[in-house]
Structures are given as structure tokens and as C-alpha cells.
Amino acid sequence: MPLHKGPQKHQERPMSVNPFFGEANPVAGMAEAPPTHRLPDGPLPPSTAYQLVHDELMLDGNARLNLATFVTTWMEPQAGILMAECNDKNMIDKDEYPRTAELERRCVAMLADLWNAPDPANTIGCSTTGSSEACMLAGMALKRRWSRRNPTPTGRPNLIMGINVQVCWEKFCNFWEVEPRFVPMDGERYHLDPQAAADLCDENTIGVVAILGSTFDGSYEPVADLCAALDALQERTGTDVPVHVDGASGGMVAPFLDEDLVWDFRLPRVASINTSGHKYGLVYPGVGWALWRDKEALPEELVFRVNYLGGDMPTFALNFSRPGAQVVAQYYTFLRLGRDGYRAVQQASRDVATGLAARVEALGDFRLLTRGDELPVFAFTTADHVTSYDVFDVSRRLREGGWLVPAYTFPANREDLSVLRVVCRNGFSKDLADLFVEDLSRLLPELRRQPHPLIRDKEAATGFHH
DSSP, rough: OOOOOOOOOOSOOOOOTTTTOOOTTTTTOSSSSSOOOOOSSSSSOOHHHHHHHHHHHTTTTGGGOOOOOSOOOOOOOOHHHHHHHHTOOOOTTTTHHHHHHHHHHHHHHHHHHHHHOGGGGGGGGESSHHHHHHHHHHHHHHHHHHHHHHHSSSOEEEEEEESSSOOOHHHHHHHOEEEEEEEEETTTBOOOHHHHHHHTOOTEEEEEEBHHHHTTTTOOOOHHHHHHHHHHHHHHHOOOEEEEOTTTGGGGGGHHHHHOOOSSSSSSTTEEEEETTTTTTOOOOSSSSEEEGGGGGGGGGEEEEEEETTTTEOOOOOOOOOSSSHHHHHHHHHHOOOOOOOOHHHHHHHHHHHHHHHHHHTTTTTTESSOSSSSSEEEEEEOTOOOOHHHOOOOHHHHHTTOOOOOEEETTOOOTOOEEEEEOOOOHHHHHHHHHHHHHHHHHHHHHSSOOOOOOOOTTSSSOOO
């Protein structure tokens, strides 16, 4: 019998033979890339679609080396399993997922207790997609309370805050037609001044926002001093101005590491508090929390009632459909760590931050603005004698090694100041801090040899400043 019957017909369609990415089915192969800006004509096998997306995402930065973001970049595997089990649960469907709803209620109760609510049973709160949504809710409540007190207002409502607030507060003022009044930075003060804030208040002020952990430098704003200044204002003028504490980061740090610091519901003037579960709450994004001192702080007409299992579940979120996974992960983390566990994790982050800040200062080329002893965050700029490079050059060169460290210019009154900021989170270990210092030290000789800082667009910050 002959070994060959003659020449074989060539296949009409090319077939990928790459041993790693090829498929037996020529339709499914990767010999030709699928379109990226329109739907493909036909389906791909899941393994092929996965590999295409996976490979493209390899060009993203390494989240663990991202020292710009406050967002959690590491959780235990068990938390990941729980989240995967709950990705298909819609948080708003209280009837269908009553236990997920119950875990949300428990988290609110735990936060009310953590933040020293005078009557935790009457404290109202809800989960959100993050602190930005939580701030919107708090601002809406402040405005509605002001409207009820002033049915015939003489002017436009206004909100007082430091110029260092997160941009979500500017969005709130824009979306809900509130005049923003900013307390500018001054000298070495990089956040709100209590008396300056009180001086901006009038009968149309809906509230004052205090930031427990500024994103610019990691410092706490003096909430108790602010409340005292507003108490004095009320004694003089009768104007009663509530305070909202934006504890996006510090709300999950101060209760464990700064227990003597009075910033929360122990202050009668604090009407509401928010935090980000996905920051120092130690949960993957996105989950936030908004709590009000009592029912009087949250106007009833803003609360929607959802009936589940014959009971009543109040909801005050802007979003309806969203996964329950992050709420479940938050409850897991509260249960897993408890107060002692959170204290240990946050103390480790603060120790890394203060230690790393001291080592950066010891290099001699930099001046620290903060030292990581409030939020585990510190900001630094180049020393006065450094003229050959600036913070933007440092950020650019660090990025070449995978480190994402934002460089940015401060706002009004301190626009002359440009800084780098390092956020230390759970998972950023002392070993990684050692590697960071090694890489920074290795870059300095070359940066010092530059004739001058590289020309750049002064309007464009590097990295990510949130």
C-alpha cells in the first residue's frame, strides 16, 4: 500500500499552530486578532477570549506597587471566594437575598458602635459604592435639613470645606446647586482652619465638611476644634451649622490607633460620617458607608422603604442594582479581624509609613511635609538645595521601575508647592518599603547630574491623585 495517495488539498482557511495559543478549530484560533471597537462576527472559546483579555491587562501597572491609591489591593483568599460566591446577588433585592441585607445591617450597627453613636439602635446608615456616593448622600441630607429650617431662604445654600477636599464634594455642589466656599491653605497649614471655616458660615450654610485624613498629605483635620468654633458661632449669632466628617480613610484608622482623638459622634455637632470600606476598611472596591447620628439627621422623605420578609428595610443609596459581594466581604473582614485585628493591621501600615518617611528624609534630597503618623500616608518635596530635578522627574523615573508615586501641585495659596505622596496600605510590607528606598536611592545620582528639571506641562500631574 502506498504511503501517500498524492498531494493533499490545502485547507481553505488558515489554522493557527502556535502550541500555546492555537486551537484545533480554525474558527477559534488566534491567527487573526478579533476587532476591538466593534462586536466580533462570531463567538470565541472562553479560553481564547480569556487569554486575549488577560494578555492585554498585563500592561497595566502592578496594583501592589501602586503607592498612589488608597484603595485595597490585597485580601485573603477566603474573602475572594466569598466575593465570587456573591457576585450574582443584587444588593437591592432584599426579598431575594435577606441574609445579605442582614449582613449590611450588621455592618452599619458595628460602625455605629465603632464611631460612638449615642444610640446605635437609632443610628441610620447604608452601604454605598464608595465614599463619593456616601458624600453625595450626606450632602443631600444637609441640604434638605437646611431647606426645612429655611422654607423661604434669602440666598443660595452654601457648603464650607477646606480647599483640600476630595473632588466628589465639588461634584456635589455642582450637581445639587450649592455654593462651595473653600478655606484656602496658608503657609504650612495644608487643610481647613476651624475659625476660618466658622467665619465663612451664614444663615444659608447647610454644613461644614471636615476631612479625617486629607488626600493631599494624610493629615487629620481638627474636627473637635471645628465643632467648638461652630458652637461659639451659634452662641453669638444663633446660627446652628452641622458638621459632616468625611472619614473616607481616617474613619477606619483613628478608632483603632488614635482612640483618644475625639472626632466622631461623641461631638454633638457631628451629624453624619462616611468611610470607604475599600480603603482602610480593607475590602476590594467598591464599597462605602454613610451613617447619620439619628433619625433627625436624615430627613424621612429621603428614605425609601423596601419591604422584605414582611419587614421594613430603609434604603438611601443613589445606586440600586449593584453586587452584594463587597458588603459580604466587609462583614467577613469585620468578623475576621475584630478590633484587635484592625488595630494590628493599621499599626503595621503606620509603622511602615513612618519608617519609610524617615528613610526618605535621611537621603538628604527631600523635605517631608507629613510623616505618616496620622493616616499611613506621607507627602514630601525636594529640598531647597535641589535644583537639577523636581518631584515630577522623580515620579517619572520611579514609574520606570514599576512604582506608581503621584506628583502634583497643591491648590490655591500654595500653588508654589509640588509634592510626591506615598500611601502605605495593608500588603505594602517593610520588605517592599526596603525595595522602594533601594530603587529611589539608585535613581538619585543620575537625577542629580541633570542640568535642570525636565520641561513638562505644569497642568498635568503624574500618577494618580484622588
